[in-house]
Amino acid sequence: MAQLSPADRAEHWRRTRNLMFVHLAIWFVFAYLVHWFAVPLNNINFFGWPLGYYFSAQGSLIVFVVQLFLFARQQHAIDVKFGVEENNNKG
């Protein structure tokens, strides 16, 4: 396995960290923010649902599931770009 240069290592970690922050920001919105405003959101009708209730029963959950599959893909793409994905060194 080719040794990773310190600069590449730092860049790989910077991107990994940024990806983490982006996902935690989305998580923060759907885990806390929308529920904080559940009372006003409930006045909005979302396909027959009160929106505030919808987020706690389904909306946030769906976002979390989709987000995790996306995260797994994105992080793998970062790893491939820097040549640190696992299949790389099993030769």
Add this chain to the structure above:
Amino acid sequence: MAMQWEGKSFIDNLPKIYGIYTGGFLVFFALMAVCEQFGMSAQTIGIMFVLFTLVIYAVIGVLSRTTAVEAYYVAGRSVPPVFNGMATAADWMSGASFVAMAGGIFMSGHPYMAFIVGWTGGYILVATLMAPYLRKFGCYTVPDFIGTRYGGKLTRFVAIVVLVVASFTYVTAQITATGTIAARAFLIPFEIGVWLGLFGILVCSMLGGMRAVTWTQVAQYIVLIIAYLVPIFWMSMKQGLGFLPHIEYGAAVQRIMELEPLLGVGTAAVDSVEGLKALTTLHATPPEGALAAWKFVTLTACMMIGTASLPHILMRYFTTPSVRDARTSVAWSLFFIFLLYFSAPALATLSKLQMIDPNLMTSIIGDSIDKVNSLAWIRNWGEVGLLAIRDSNADGILQINEFFLNPDIIVLATPEIAGLPYVISGLVAAGGMAAAMSTADGLLLAMANALSHDLYYKIIDPKAETRKRLMTARVLLLVIGAGGAAVASLKLTGILGAVAWAFCFAMSGLFVPLVLGVWWKRANRQGALAGMVVGLGVGWWYLLAVRNPEAWYGLAKPWVGLDDLRFGIVGTIASAIAMIVVTLLTPEPDEATQRMVDEVRIPSGDTIIPSKA
């Protein structure tokens, strides 16, 4: 033995094996349905369901026995992500999720939804902050990571203490749940049910450790998800909401919101019945005000951060073949968990509408009390004291605040209320049993492994031979299991309270050292020790203080609404402050440790702790 529980051909055949298993289970279900038509008693059907599934788990447990360390502790690191996802989902969804969740939503309305959001959103933290890095580390247990990353036997020891405190709190609740279900299915006293449940749990894990638990958990997931979804689909068909009620039940939520003012939901009950509650909370309307919103988000936060700190969950991701698989596996876990959690509010909504909507045949509110009392399900559950009717205003009509029930019966009684055949109730009992057993297995294994690997092998006797180590692990499993059952038979706390405490203990002691171990290179041993000790100590003190306002160390009232279900917030903040301050006051970790952190951050290359066959 024809079946090999490892190797490429076994892994390739997994979909086929579990496909046949699922088909077999459905055939058994159909057979029971036919037997019911031919007059088999409800009691026999219940026993058959629980017995049949128990035997299958036991067979899997025995077939996947092992004497190899890597197989015993981490299932040979060969579990494909989708299957690990199912195993994690079973590991995760406890008796409380299965039995109590829909009932909690039914009774407590929107505030209870914090559990649904919290118990799913925590996986975002697991995937982004923890699982892939712990997998790269190559540890067998969570204290193994803490001990190796920070160094020092004391550090490892404190991590073991936190793990045992959190997991033991949790496991007693699960053994209680298995005991309750076994007692009901076999008509035996609860105390005996507890020991019978424990026997079933141990058969799965004793011989094969993590490998056996993995493959039984997959089997248990399949049973529990079928058992949860079938009644919902069936009921939805009967109510004319279509095959997939999840999309349609918004209308039912609105109908409940229309009916609530008409029925007077929210008026306090006049009578009170020991252990039972009348429905007084609105279904989908959150309470007004910042304190209510604060309580919602703090409970969510505790459940999420607790998820990311519970060792029995984290250790499931040590079993995947690669770091990449660990990430995908977290996504699959959440998907499988999601299937149950987004169904729970649907179940709560549909069963509530059945009881209160005067347009439906099954409704009871507003009917004459004599008529309601003659219903079979009211009589059955009334006899065991889980449901009661009091005609408070003596008008002979059942009002909403005259109907008392134990929330836990919603899941178990819904099939009967909806008039579904008894075979469904048998299925639900088997599902509840699977949920409680799989979680108890994961927890017991997490404790026994930490004690045998970290305490016995790494601290007490580093020269112990493999055989002796695995023997110790098994003996510990027995001892801890027996201890858990003994405590469970004392019935100290409710199931849900114990579960929430376990989350709070885990997050107070472990979350900060785990996260900073990967994300902050500067974090050192002194800091980690301070973080764990202060976090657990402060959390524990706060729990005692809010529960004993009269005592000298007590608090007259909780800080900003942080009650005993939310003490993890206090513990985790204390842990973070202690760890950061102490780390900054002491020298940074040596160069080897810093290099180790660098290596953890990239997926390629060898694991940090070299693997042994």
